[in-house]
Amino acid sequence: MSDPARRPTRQRAALTAALGRCEDFLSAQEIHARLSAAGEHVGLATVYRNLQAMAADRQIDVRRTDDGEAVYRACSTAHHHHLVCRACGRTVEVTAPAIERWAARIAGDHGFVDVSHTVEVTGLCRPCGAARR
Amino acid sequence: MSDPARRPTRQRAALTAALGRCEDFLSAQEIHARLSAAGEHVGLATVYRNLQAMAADRQIDVRRTDDGEAVYRACSTAHHHHLVCRACGRTVEVTAPAIERWAARIAGDHGFVDVSHTVEVTGLCRPCGAARR
DNA sequence: GTCATTGCAAACGCTTTGCATCTGT
């Protein structure tokens, strides 16, 4: 009931490898495209199914882009958050130990366990901000 | 080029009113349903178009649910964040002055302006956490 | 009258699913 007996397959390995090769968030479609480009034939549905399963198992991180696309990243990457430009999409990675502590505390205060969090700061980067006014 | 001369219409008014009536995030479809239920006939496309325009003008807040649906909220609501249970969906509103300050500072440090942010803490609430083990 | 706005329905793009086939154990 607890261990759904996950089977190792060529496809899953390719998927894990592709994720491990990139530090950033990738969409399912991008991952599928990269695998195809690399000669690894993996069905799109398989990519979706595996990413979903891995995310459910907390093996990878998921997040949604502004236009609703799901993007994934290997969990092993050092934990950080993003500062993203609303206009050009440029992103800066930022770490915030204080936030991590705050999230853990606030969740604990309310009896929540197995906690995770998402922080995203959006704005206009210098070039875009200047161009707009 | 700067003032897109927005025209007041019955539909837009109904939309604004509906948003003002609710403190929480609503999806475009939910808003459309509420308007219909209230006897206000507004096309779904119009709802989408207006929400999009209002969000672009920063008159309302947008955020994406875990399944990619866009949800909107009147901006006037006091700013707060959510602590949400992954299993049952229960949410607790939390405020975090420290986070607000941190977001503003980190963005400023990188030259970003017109800053906004999203913070979401997810976990398992007490009942769900207990049920799972 | 002019031009923004609306409504409807068709089009879109990401994601999910049904089902026959294949593969790891």
Next chain:
DNA sequence: ACAGATGCAAAGCGTTTGCAATGAC
């Protein structure tokens, strides 16, 4: 052999768009 995994193509679903009709100024 059996149960889980895959591939393909079709279906779903929220969202967007084309275009003619409508409404604001």
